[in-house]
Amino acid sequence: MSEDAVKAMKQQVGIAAAQRVQSGSIVGLGTGSTTAFAIEHLGDRLKSGDLKDIKGIPTSFQASVLAKKYGIPLVTLDDVEKIDIAIDGADEVDPNKVLIKGGGAAHTREKIVDSLADVFIVVVDSTKLVETLGSTFPLPVEVLPVAVSPVTRALEALGGKPELRMGVKKDGPVITDQGNMILDVTFGSIPNPAEFEKTLNNIPGVLDNGLFVGLADVVLVGEIKEGQPIVREL
Ligand SMILES: O=C(CO)[C@H](O)[C@H](O)COP(=O)(O)O
Secondary structure (H helix, E strand, C coil), X not given: CCHHHHHHHXXXXXXXXXXXXXXXCEEEEXXXXXXXXXXXXXHHHHHHCCCCCCEEEECCHHHXXXXXXXCCCECCCCCCXXXXXXXXXXXXXXXXXXXXXXXXXXXXXXXXXXXXXXEEEEEEEHHHECCCCCCCCXXXXXXXXXXXXXXXXXXXXXXXXXXXCECCCCCCECCCCCCCEEEEEECCCCCXXXXXXXXXXXXCCEEEECEECCCCCEEEEEEEEXXXXXXXXX
């Protein structure tokens, strides 16, 4: 599939999710290129007056920068008791709406925000749909820098092949918004994600992993049909 086609699907699905936000809502703002289209569209709706009085809770510096660019007022988790709706992308989605996230190294904060939302909408293009999790994308695990070596060994003992994520246009490892590091772990497949999510998070030094189990309420999928981007619900 061409880059332009993937971008068109991401844009369409981002816009579709932003259309579901109602005035007065507290909105969790996810991270990534698909959510960026949703944030932009929320800004457009605020500007046109179609949407009023929303407040965003960003899941990363990226989301916060985009929200400011598009005029979305921001609040923190200390300011609100609940989040009405969260919109976030994913790297893999299985038929049970279980996700792998963390391609943007933001999954720890994303899980906090997405799990607090009354409605969590996942926005993906059709290339993200898989039968078995872990088959196309390694599982990101956020790790305290001092624990990278022991956590690497623990992940290997669980059958994974961990690789320290390295920066692009930066020498050395990727440092997350929280000051930690990311191990991208290839498992080949993850047949029991609910149990595995807990097993991984029990390793001392692991902050959180990219498995999102039982959190997604709605998955919107961007597809190309007869040459045009369309959106359907999984
Ligand atoms: O989990 C994420 C960031 O940590 C992203 O939502 C995920 O990587 C999808 O990104 P994109 O929309 O750019 O494909």
